[in-house]
Amino acid sequence: SAVISQKPSRDICQRGTSLTIQCQVDSQVTMMFWYRQQPGQSLTLIATANQGSEATYESGFVIDKFPISRPNLTFSTLTVSNMSPEDSSIYLCSVEGTGVVNEQFFGPGTRLTVL
Amino acid sequence: DAKTTQPNSMESNEEEPVHLPCNHSTISGTDYIHWYRQLPSQGPEYVIHGLTSNVNNRMASLAIAEDRKSSTLILHRATLRDAAVYYCILRDINTGTASKLTFGTGTRLQVTL
Numbered sequence: 255s256a257v258i259s260q261k262p263s264r265d266i267c268q269r270g271t272s273l274t275i276q277c278q279v280d281s282q283v284t285m286m287f288w289y290r291q292q293p294g295q296s297l298t299l300i301a302t303a304n305q306g307s308e309a310t311y312e313s314g315f316v317i318d319k320f321p322i323s324r325p326n327l328t329f330s331t332l333t334v335s336n337m338s339p340e341d342s343s344i345y346l347c348s349v350e351g352t353g354v355v356n357e358q359f360f361g362p363g364t365r366l367t368v369l
Numbered sequence: 370d371a372k373t374t375q376p377n378s379m380e381s382n383e384e385e386p387v388h389l390p391c392n393h394s395t396i397s398g399t400d401y402i403h404w405y406r407q408l409p410s411q412g413p414e415y416v417i418h419g420l421t422s423n424v425n426n427r428m429a430s431l432a433i434a435e436d437r438k439s440s441t442l443i444l445h446r447a448t449l450r451d452a453a454v455y456y457c458i459l460r461d462i463n464t465g466t467a468s469k470l471t472f473g474t475g476t477r478l479q480v481t482l
Binding site: 281 | 403405409410412413414415418454456468469470471472473474475
């Protein structure tokens with residue numbers, strides 16, 4: 255299993271500003287994932303972050319809006335840039351386990367409110 | 370990605386079994402069926418997965434139809450702590466996108482005393 259922590263757990267931000275969300279894992283992992291969960295909705299994958307390479311973004315998400323860093327095998331950051339109220343969501347990071355099941359483990363999420 | 374269809378919500382009484390259905394009529398031969406659940410104010414957690422045969426673990430059982438076009442997650446004795454949104458997800462292990470999880474709308478399970 256993997257234990258994942260995220261900082262901050264929640265934040266309230268003004269439109270036009272940026273917020274960087276941190277994701278820390280208690281073990282070394284190759285792939286990390288960032289998801290967004292809009293209010294009352296399901297999870298949507300934003301991007302996949304492999305250590306040592308550029309993140310791969312899903313359709314509808316761009317690097318300028320959601321830059322991602324992956325400096326080592328236990329840490330990643332997601333920045334939400336130039337925020338608007340539509341960016342109000344829960345942002346979650348996850349990692350894939352290394353066992354037979356290859357299940358994903360999720361962090362507790364960062365609840366972002368943009369005013 | 371092959372899609373899944375689940376009821377929006379279900380209700381159960383505590384201590385009774387719960388059968389959560391999932392339709393995946395376009396499933397391919399290399400798609401595994403995974404179930405995750407999301408408890409209130411938490412990230413999703415893995416529940417169970419299977420390919421063709423029924424599966425059991427400490428959390429639940431997974432019953433897979435013979436033609437694999439549907440499956441059912443079975444909670445043998447629902448408790449209040451099982452109230453969550455349950456997601457049925459197909460993962461193709463033979464493609465480069467095997468690690469991606471595509472979440473549908475899921476089934477919100479309410480458990481009452």
